[in-house]
Amino acid sequence: MFRVLVFGLFHETHCFLRGSTGLRDFEFMEGPAILNVRGESSPLGGFLEYADQQGWDVVPTLFATAVPGPMVEAEVFEHYWSRFEEIATSCLATGVDAIFAILHGAFVCSHQCDVDGEVLRRIRSLPGALSIPMFGVYDLHANYSQSMAMNADCLVGYRENPHTDARESAMRAAALLSRALSDRKRPRQVLKQVPVLLPPTATASRAQPMKRLLELARSLEKKHSSFWAMNVNAGFAYADTPDTGLSFSIVTDGDEDEAQKALNQLTELAMEHLEDCTSVLESMEQVFHRLMGMQRSGGIPGLTVLVEPSDNIGAGAPGNGTALLQAMVEYEIANGAICLWAPMAVKLLSKHQPGDVVLLEFESSGVKNNDLPLFIECKLLRLCDGLFEIEDKQSHLASMSGDHFNMGQCAIVTHRGVVIFLTSNRTPPMDLGQWRHVGLAPEKFSVLVVKAAVAHRKAYDPIAARQIWVDTPGPCSSNLKSFAYKKIRRPMFPLDDIVR
Ligand SMILES: [Zn+2]
Incomplete structure (x- = not known):
């Protein structure tokens, strides 16, 4: 043996x-x-x-x-x-x-x-x-x-x-x-x-x-x-x-x-x-004008997944960027949803009852050229525990954490029609069990924000009518020239011109 x-x-x-x-x-x-x-x-x-x-x-x-x-x-x-x-x-x-x-x-x-x-x-x-x-x-x-x-x-x-x-x-x-x-x-x-x-x-x-x-x-x-x-x-x-x-x-x-x-x-x-x-993503303005157009001409059919690689949790980003939340509110997207890492907001909400309206502060902590924190009034729907069993045992998430993942205490709130799902632990969006565990059906939303690049696809491809990769400010930007590399070997495409 x-x-x-x-x-x-x-x-x-x-x-x-x-x-x-x-x-x-x-x-x-x-x-x-x-x-x-x-x-x-x-x-x-x-x-x-x-x-x-x-x-x-x-x-x-x-x-x-x-x-x-x-x-x-x-x-x-x-x-x-x-x-x-x-x-x-x-x-x-x-x-x-x-x-x-x-x-x-x-x-x-x-x-x-x-x-x-x-x-x-x-x-x-x-x-x-x-x-x-x-x-x-x-x-x-x-x-x-x-x-x-x-x-x-x-x-x-x-x-x-x-x-x-x-x-x-x-x-x-x-x-x-x-x-x-x-x-x-x-x-x-x-x-x-x-x-x-x-x-x-x-x-x-x-x-x-x-x-x-x-x-x-x-x-x-x-x-x-x-x-x-x-x-x-x-x-x-x-x-x-x-x-x-x-x-x-x-x-x-x-x-x-x-x-x-x-x-x-x-x-x-x-x-x-x-x-x-290399990959070039669509700007927020382009994407939301398209969504607005669809909404005006009879509504957005099926689920649109807005993929936000610059806040990709699976690549280390915090998952607390609020740019797309703000855009959904500003463009009055109906039936939108976003999951954010917001331990302080959950802590504050844990002292409240469902139905309470609470002023929450959201900070986008990983972002260079940070915008000011976002303060919005949210209505608490419910608080939930965050330990869930991974639905797809062959998911990318299972490769990282095995059969279970702990999001920490969670809270579900709404703000002007957008459902905001708040977690205490950073949770890579790679398994739909995350939503169902807190009583939300991801496929029922019109627009849902996912903070990932590729790893979410096995979970979201089957429920999405369309997926749009959006360029937002954030620490996992696809524009690699925007990072101040110090130790990487050179020359390196696309940081340098490579002569073949
Ligand atoms: Zn990997």
Whole structure:
């Protein structure tokens, strides 16, 4: 029976946001508690299921995760490492056959740009860890580093965005580990970083440029029997590090040349279509004039989802931007709805009764060139608890948090016909269970604002008559030239002109 040590360290870090992500924001699971997520839809759940099927003896160590957000404090990583080192050292001393990692790939600390690569490097330095295979799974939005390539034998990325395949990818990685253990083979990884930075709005796996890159990766994988896995890493544009950007990695037991040639093919394909690597969104004025026109000529048919990537919670934004709320009120949109992160407003409302009219203050805290806070009178409909079961166990949200998500205490209020759903915890809009849990039917609204770029689509595509991506001020703007990059490698499209 193989003994496999498992650990996880998971964060997507937005370096341009105000504030920081601290220990208070992280959820830690240690030792046997990790085994309790058996059956869940997360990558960890997928690994545990595969391990059970194989009869592996899983050695659970330490798992830490937080919702995407601002720069992580150095203390978080060092706290994690000191505890992990203690647990892992004693486990390794009793004999372990392999290590399995669950990572994101875009974790940045104030003292360490490449936390994912650094944790793998440190693990390799522990007694007994160099001689055993280290495999793992990571997110498609990874800023894949040389240290990740050098210090692991085989890392497998998700292939879908929205991330419907997180659990499946972990099982794919575990199956490759099983092959390494039974064949006593150790593959290695070859990485190619490309001078292209994709805004999250351009990283959907069913749209270009990702679609054709993923297709080529699948066909190269089939053609070369030495390739164990090929990864297309979209990168995470708001992590400002030397590794940020699009990259490709190959896990191979063949020769270096063969891998480099395949990586070059992918690179050429990406560079031939730079026009697909940016996205230009419609202005609020354009969008609302269109909606007004529809409203005047008999009403807006079906549900219109207004997608607001600049306040994309799944990419670290606060989810409290009020620009679209104000526009819905100003343009007198009937039957509109928006969900906002507003812990202070919920706290104030918790002292009130349904029916009370309360003056609420809304602050758009993540936004550069911040507007003044918005003060509006709202009528409280009800207060609700926020722990909900995720409806779609293959949703992007399940890839991050397993089967449940806690929005904290919630309040439903209205203001001039707009329903405002307030949460205490930042809640990425990736599962409709969020609305139904608080007694709202999202498909019944005419206009509904979603603070996401792509990850919401599996949930909202089936109920939306149309979706419109709107340009609003916010920290996850698709205009990457508006960010003051300091550490990213140059030249980098679209920040620089790339001569091909
Ligand atoms: Zn992702």
